[in-house]
Amino acid sequence: MKNKTKRTNNACKEQRAAYLFLIPALLGLTLITYIPLLAVFGISLTDLNVGHFIKGGTMPPVQFVGFQNFREIFQNPNIDFLNSIKVTVVFALLAVVCSIVYSMLIAMLLNRKMPARGFFRAVFYIPYILPAASVMISWWFLLKYDGGLINYILVNLGLGKSYFLSAANTAIPSLAMIAVWTSGNLIVIFLAGLQNVPRVYHEAAEIDGANAWQRFWNITIPCMTPIIFYNLLMSLVVNLQVVVPALAVTKGGPGKSTMFMTYLMYQIGFRGRELGQAGAIAFVFFIVAAILAFILFATSKSWIYNEGGDDQK
């Protein structure tokens, strides 16, 4: 009985300590994330314009407009926010799926014993640390219709030219390809995960006569599912926030094919000065990202193989 009481007291103390240690993180989250999020929602319910900040300026006072901004962004064909949601989600899904497959394959290759392995690991990681705008502009030069290296190669191979970033139907796949090329961080994380797959499982399967594909599908993949989940989540968040390609190269075109949510928000808020509408776009963007992340979390239990299980004590 005495032991049980002691354990309970210890557990309480540990809990108190845990909460104490959480305070700084919670403070940071509240001040830097949740309060600004609420502020954005508040702004989205007004007609706030940059001009309102000018004392004695020409703008009439700020008005509370309810959900007018939300109606405006969805119903005004000039803003066409539904199109932005569509192109952003399509780009993000394409980039995420291709990045995960590409990174996994490269990580498996880099995990094998081979000459100059360290060099090749660096080569595949470098695109991730290059300045994003420079990467986009360099690719724009490579993918140019006239004078671009890729089209030069295609022509000399006897294949036809492609418009790549200069046509609506090829712009998103081209940008997804660039996103895949820059996914060096995913490769590093996969590599770390692959090195933690227990060797004994592979040895046992080899003794039982399993071939390479069977070992990959039934041992490597299940053991890697927590890592795949993490990479999926990180990649999804990063690719939903895509803005650099539009900012640096496509300007939202051709047509509206790369008018990503964040770029539209930037244009309306930072260039068009309509902070209320930009706030509405930001808030809906948050909802869309949250829904996709929720779907990922909700389905994760059915396909993630956790050896240790949750810490639910």
Added chain:
Amino acid sequence: MKTKKLLALLLCAMMVSALFACAQPAAPATEAPAAEATEAAAAETTEAPPAEKVTLTFSLWGDPAEQEVTQKTLDVYNNSQDKVYVQALQIGRDEYNEKLQTMATAGEMPDCGMVAEDTVIGWAKDGLLMDIDIYAGQENLPLDYLAFKYDGKTVAYSAANEVLALWYNKAMFDAAGIPYPPTSLDQAWTWDQFVEVAKQLTIDANGKHPGDAGFNKDNIVQYGAYVNQYTWQLEVWALSNGGSFFSPDGKSVVFDDAAIEAIQKVVDLHLVDNVAPLNDGTQDNGFTSSIGAGNVAMCTEGQWATGFRGAGFDGIDYGVAVLPYMKEKVTIATGGPTGVFATTKHPQEAADFLRWYNSEENGMNTIMAGWWMPTKQNYYTDETLLKSWVDDCAFRAALPADAYKTAIVDVALDTNVTHQSAWYYTPNMFDVIRTLQPAMVEAINGSKTVKEVIDSVRDAMQANLG
């Protein structure tokens, strides 16, 4: 146990204090405003302002070389009088508007500075620009078309004058045995003549021209023409064909059949005539991408192309000519404006400084570098003054100067020929360009006609005009 508790508390206290330390400003805002702090380095060359002087912040964009020239100009102003001290706030061109608008939300815009052409009227409309005429009461005024007007009032002036012209690579013309393009309006090429010459100058890998049997449009090694397809520059072709983009009061979208036909002709240089590379207008698409790249014989570009000879393109011998025309012989003018911002506490001092800064005497470095033309009329009409920036400028003399005078100076002086770009009088031009430019790429790549594109964005552009 007590030690552990103490340690835990200590750690927590450290983390919390670290958090607040991060949130502390480096210095009280009254002592060193963030905007001013960024300029400390730029202002090093002049002495700190005496307490009784009015301090003005002047914002501008430009590369390091331009920043150095600007700082020297400010040093001259600061040392020339003892009432006002001006410090530069250098901001990258790409984030210039965003930075100033963010400063506006804090009520701390610079006192005066450069303004992006496509946002001048929008800023005036939203109250970010003061409607102060810096030349009020003055005698020697800039050319009329260089004034940005909102609601009938002048809100900004261009600090430089620029007109569009035709530029050509002399060596390519010499190699083809074709005479250089005409340098005076009375001899200007028609559009068809221009396309015909461009065909003769376009060569594929086998030396064939468009129209020759076996010409391979996918393997062109030299293009005849390159028409700058920035949205604002396309307007010149609409005017040339007797059409227009906007109504004269800037309140209505026109884009009539003549304007659409004109832009289709420009787009067809690539799609049909095969004399121009695909140019979707998203990146720099003027001189540097064409004549500067060494594979294009002619391009359209503003007068600032004069300055490329001194900026790494001195190996290419190029000349200037008048634009070809469709029905009317026209060009358009523009020039980066400066304005007084609404939050300034010293509007008169800011206006006085801008008038000084915009004057030719104090901006001669940039004029002689070829980038700018003067804004004041007397610099075009007075022989001595004209000589000082045309004949005496090595870059203009190389074009040569006589060609420059007829293709640029005479054209700039003729107000029947030189029209204002739309952003001098059209509100929200930035939003119009934001809508039209990406849409136009679908016409440029041939997946839609120009008419289909314009019809698809006409209502949106009208909404942009407000």
